[in-house]
Amino acid sequence: MKYEGxxxxxxxxxxxxxxxxxxxxxxxxxxxxxxxxxxxNDRLRGVSRMECMEIILEKDPERMTEKQKRDFADRKNGIxxxxxxxxGPEDVSEDVSFTLMYLKxxxxxxxxxxxxxxxxxxxxRLGLDDLFDQVTDGNDIRNSxxxxxxxxxxxxxxxxxxxxxxxxEDARAGVDAAAAGGFECAGIGDAAAYRxxxxxxxxxxxxxxx
Ligand code: BG6
Ligand code: MG
Numbered sequence: 001m002k003y004e005g006x007x008x009x010x011x012x013x014x015x016x017x018x019x020x021x022x023x024x025x026x027x028x029x030x031x032x033x034x035x036x037x038x039x040x041n042d043r044l045r046g047v048s049r050m051e052c053m054e055i056i057l058e059k060d061p062e063r064m065t066e067k068q069k070r071d072f073a074d075r076k077n078g079i080x081x082x083x084x085x086x087x088g089p090e091d092v093s094e095d096v097s098f099t100l101m102y103l104k105x106x107x108x109x110x111x112x113x114x115x116x117x118x119x120x121x122x123x124x125r126l127g128l129d130d131l132f133d134q135v136t137d138g139n140d141i142r143n144s145x146x147x148x149x150x151x152x153x154x155x156x157x158x159x160x161x162x163x164x165x166x167x168x169e170d171a172r173a174g175v176d177a178a179a180a181g182g183f184e185c186a187g188i189g190d191a192a193a194y195r196x197x198x199x200x201x202x203x204x205x206x207x208x209x210x
Contacts, residue, residue, distance in 0.1 A: 001166075006168060006207065007165050010123070015087070025040075031075070048138055049073050050073060109159075115138050169191050170187070172196075
């Protein structure tokens, strides 16, 4: 590999929490009498928790006070955290596991760059908490993707420049963040077909060819 470090997005790249996010938002929304569907959920990828609230309430932005929005987001997070208890090391795919082990043994530095404030807990559940040289998440940043802050801080934590690192992302907002920070970016899933993606992946292990 030509990169000295790889910065992985978490949700949608190393693991799949989409269904849990959906269930939690859906339950919280139903309790509050707010419409929510999978199409809205798809638009929340890579977006910080409070920015998700703006998208969920975009048809009726005045509906909640700032305090009510925070309470609603907290309620969703409580439901989400309970669902995360269902996750374990068996939820890391063989492809992801092989890729991480291979890169680690090749001496490539590894980081997580995630918008989630639950990243530490998720990595613990997956048994990946000791593997990364740097974890930068929603607790460490002021500006969420598409701002490059999370990836710039992750690269800094690795002691590398953006051009020395590859970012791996599944969300368009994440690809935009990588591009804005001067990183090359490998896109998977929804991000694979995005024009700003440097490399399109079918599976995470495709990055081993780069
Ligand atoms: C991102 C997810 O990783 O984290 C988003 O793709 C989510 O969908 C965001 O909204 C924030 O997550 P959390 O765990 O802090 O609520
Ligand atoms: Mg993601």
